[in-house]
Amino acid sequence: MAYLHPTVADEGLAYLRAQVTTLHLCSAEPATYAEVLTYSLGNKAVSLSAIGDYAGSVGTGRKVTCPAISDGTSTDDGSPVAWALISGSNVLAVGDGLFADTVTGVDFELSAFDIVLLDP
Secondary structure: OOOOOHHHHHHHHHHHHHHOOEEEEEOOOOOOHHHHHHHEEEEEEOOOOOOEEEEEOOEEEEEEEEOOEEEEEEOOOEOOOEEEEEEOOEEEEEEEOOOOOOEOOOOEEEOOEEEEEEOO
């Protein structure tokens, strides 16, 4: 069975937390920075929370939280299906889900969400 010491997870989350500058909502799941720009429906500068414990329905682990957004800047209309966290031209994390509404030419809102590294 695979094993990672909790410090390994914490260091990865610490790097993510220290480097992330911007959240993008995307119309498709991006794999590259160019795709983030192509699929972006809006963005917002963000700072992730401190690292904490996670205990959920899928297991336990460590997490950081992306804060709720009430004033994200829309850059295009559409239905978001993914989010991307970037630093400069580096795509640091991508995920799906979380979305109930479409983004239109006004500010967007997004509930806070966790980024989790599960224990093995």
